[in-house]
Amino acid sequence: MGGTPTDLKLIDENGLRLDGRRPDEMRPLKIDAGVLKRADGSAYVEWGLNKVMAAVYGPRECHPRHLQNPERALVQCHYNMASFSVDDRKRPGPDRRSHEISKIISEALTHVVFTEYFPRTSIDVYIEVLQANAGTRCAGLTAASVALADAGVPMRDLVASCAAGKVADTIVLDLAKEEDNFGQADMPMGYVPSTGDIVLLQMDGDLTQEEFDKALKMNIEACKKVHELQREALRRRYSQRPEVPEYAAGPEAKGVA
């Protein structure tokens, strides 16, 4: 990556972005719920070139014991990027960035989960980034809340998430990698549509008050769309059943479904 290529035109003369999107256009988003058999709940999100998997275990006994809260459950999120998820190999293991993202996503999810129903337990959320292209924390949070609902964890609402930012002096929605790297600001957000609560808000770069308001508004609209896709993914999990159920089919039929 390195260095800012001054000749890179992030927004062309027609007002379109590098990948042909309008400034207020989101990348295509695809969500699947219940993709992992061993986890209590899971979800897979493809958001543009981002590919993120989330798995939820629990509520289960909390270890180490000293972390237990006698009054409520602990939502513990573990965000991890696969070593092959970026262009240069990412050195595996937890680092400053993944600690930070784990913490803010845990806090965002704690806000919606009815933690008081499960005292002394821990609800573990694992987010694995398989392929990254800017906006993985939004994709991770989006996937994690679908996985939580899939696990049957009682919660107030699904958290939807999206980012907005400033690129070539224009406020744009859902930044892609080049826009994130060479743009002026990036502002990811987590939003609870039913209450209007903002459960995650970060900003990298500078925005004026007007720009901030515009980005926030754009984000809220986008989050509502994301939320609709999340609900649809969860409903699809139970309305669409495979044609040939596994117990009735031989091993050769399993690969087809």
Place this chain on the structure above:
Amino acid sequence: MRVRQMDTSDSKESAREIVVPGDLLAITGKKAGPGTYSEGGKIYAAQMGIKQVRPDSISVVPLSGQYMPIGGDLVIGKIIDIGPSNWLVDINSPYPAPLHVNEVPWRVEFGETSKFMQIGDIVLLKIAGVDEVKRIGVSMQDHGLRKLTGGMVIEVSPSKVPRVIGKNGSMIQMLKNMTGCRVYVGQNGRIWIDGDLDNIIKAIQAIKMIEDEAHSLGLTEKVKKFLEEGSRKEA
């Protein structure tokens, strides 16, 4: 957060609606039942499940979730640790359940617990009580409660247990009659089956089928057909 008996009557089944957390269920006038919460006079879904409207209340029957112990539940547990005066039992819930020597049908001297039950033993228990901080008491002192020997234990999602049992036990009764197996269904999603190996396999397949299609219509008929087909093949 859990409804014990899933309504299996056909009249209600036509109006099945899957809801996800945050969905608005009712504006007002009804009680918020299990699986829901109310805020500002409105009732919302708290869990993913099937919406159930009753004359005075509205609830959500969950499609997934952990087992939450409730007093009086019949559960199948596994001994995971032994103390001088108690056994620690895994009951497939977020909380471990200590089984005290006073709660077993035998007279056990202090320190002699391991002479009666070993780690790995499977036991049929009753939840004696759950307090507000979710400390769990289990008991083996009731009719039919005992250590289970032989047979097999399988696990299904605890939210599917009402379907495995069926309305007034219809499904499980049919399963027992048609396979000739002895079956215990714990509320915690563990099912103990004993009988001929072929019949056990048949019963397990039928239970897996119930679990996979728990939310579909005419399930009892489907399972019956499946079991009948099997017995014809054997003949």
